[in-house]
Amino acid sequence: MYGQLETYKPPEWAATLSYIPKKRIQLAMTNTPIHPWKLPGVPEDFSVSVKRDDLTGCALSGNKIRKLEFLLADAVDQGCRHVITCGEFLSNHCRAVAVSARQLGLTPHLFLRTDITDVKRAGCEGNMLLNRLCEAHVYLVPPHHDYDTDVMDSMQRLVRNIRASSGESCYVIPMGGASKTGLFGYIHAFEELRQQGVLEQFDDLVFPCGSGGTSAELAIANHLTGGHLRLHGVAAAHSVDFFYEHCDKSLKEVGLGHLKSRDLLRVVGGFIGRGYGLSTKQELEFIQHVAAQTSVMLDIVYSAKAVLGLVSELRNNPSAFQGRRILYLHTGGIFSLYDERMTPVLEDREEQQHHIKLLSQMDETPV
Numbered sequence: 001m002y003g004q005l006e007t008y009k010p011p012e013w014a015a016t017l018s019y020i021p022k023k024r025i026q027l028a029m030t031n032t033p034i035h036p037w038k039l040p041g042v043p044e045d046f047s048v049s050v051k052r053d054d055l056t057g058c059a060l061s062g063n064k065i066r067k068l069e070f071l072l073a074d075a076v077d078q079g080c081r082h083v084i085t086c087g088e089f090l091s092n093h094c095r096a097v098a099v100s101a102r103q104l105g106l107t108p109h110l111f112l113r114t115d116i117t118d119v120k121r122a123g124c125e126g127n128m129l130l131n132r133l134c135e136a137h138v139y140l141v142p143p144h145h146d147y148d149t150d151v152m153d154s155m156q157r158l159v160r161n162i163r164a165s166s167g168e169s170c171y172v173i174p175m176g177g178a179s180k181t182g183l184f185g186y187i188h189a190f191e192e193l194r195q196q197g198v199l200e201q202f203d204d205l206v207f208p209c210g211s212g213g214t215s216a217e218l219a220i221a222n223h224l225t226g227g228h229l230r231l232h233g234v235a236a237a238h239s240v241d242f243f244y245e246h247c248d249k250s251l252k253e254v255g256l257g258h259l260k261s262r263d264l265l266r267v268v269g270g271f272i273g274r275g276y277g278l279s280t281k282q283e284l285e286f287i288q289h290v291a292a293q294t295s296v297m298l299d300i301v302y303s304a305k306a307v308l309g310l311v312s313e314l315r316n317n318p319s320a321f322q323g324r325r326i327l328y329l330h331t332g333g334i335f336s337l338y339d340e341r342m343t344p345v346l347e348d349r350e351e352q353q354h355h356i357k358l359l360s361q362m363d364e365t366p367v
């Protein structure tokens with residue numbers, strides 16, 4: 001039942017893994033739909049469809065919620081009253097934690113990396129608006145603090161402070177939900193793909209890579225179900241090697257250490273543009289073009305880069321694909337569009353391209 005702590009039973013093909021979480025709470029609105037996608041620029045001999053994991057919910061949407069079904073179940077099962085996590089300032093993971101923690105009656109605490117040093121300048125843009133609406137406790141962390149050491153130390157200090165002052169216990173989620181328990185997000189979701197007929201109806205699955213969780217989870221699940229799909233993760237951050245190493249580590253965590261990530265997954269580099277979280281004019285214009293042509297909203301940090309990468313690969317490197325039937329996994333992130341960045345793309349257009357007019361101008365400039 002939605003929102004209730006339940007004993008987790010993995011799909012049959014995953015039952016042999018050396019680690020399986022005990023509990024799950026359904027938080028995502030599933031099954032998310034799959035539909036054909038008339039993506040501009042795709043060569044005619046390819047067909048592209050999209051799996052809409054941007055529709056796993058409203059404020060609680062995107063791929064992160066799939067991990068949180070297991071992580072927050074673990075938190076509730078352990079009797080924790082607080083959830084603590086960290087990420088970049090406008091992190092989707094942190095926003096998803098803020099919203100889902102409140103949904104389950106837990107108090108969210110977010111450690112957000114930023115160069116902002118004045119709390120009055122934290123603003124209400126993008127995910128921050130939702131963090132603030134949910135009254136998440138936010139701690140602004142200097143950008144040079146390392147997640148695994150400095151930020152982890154700070155989070156542990158908060159755990160001790162909360163315990164000392166209230167006796168309540170905390171659940172700490174590492175950056176991006178990257179833990180053994182979080183790994184079950186897309187392992188579990190793969191059963192949904194399988195039941196939707198994806199393994200027969202598609203040859204290739206394409207998705208963005210950020211922390212590497214989604215790619216590792218898909219690689220494990222695709223392998224366990226017979227390796228029907230070829231997986232292409234487009235890097236939106238880090239080096240290509242980072243994702244292979246992350247996947248190798250995840251394979252070990254579930255008892256598949258004899259496998260090599262490079263045999264299970266193809267990571268595509270070269271589409272990071274100006275860098276993680278930074279946008280090029282081409283990426284921003286592409287978001288606008290895809291929205292107007294297909295009504296699918298790409299996000300600024302991940303999908304704009306990954307989908308540009310997909311189109312470019314289909315045109316310039318078609319032999320990298322196993323077949324002609326491509327499925328793109330839309331991982332969400334719409335709230336990144338609610339910042340100032342899109343404004344110049346929409347406003348600085350030639351006058352005749354403006355779609356906003358006064359009523360009195362309607363007759364002068366027909367469509």
Ligand SMILES: *Cc1c(COP(=O)(O)O)cnc(C)c1O
Pocket residue numbers: 062063064092093176208209210211212213214215299302303331332333
């Ligand atoms: C986090 C995120 C990703 C990347 O997923 P990882 O599991 O971190 O690799 C992709 N798209 C969106 C919208 C995200 O929020």
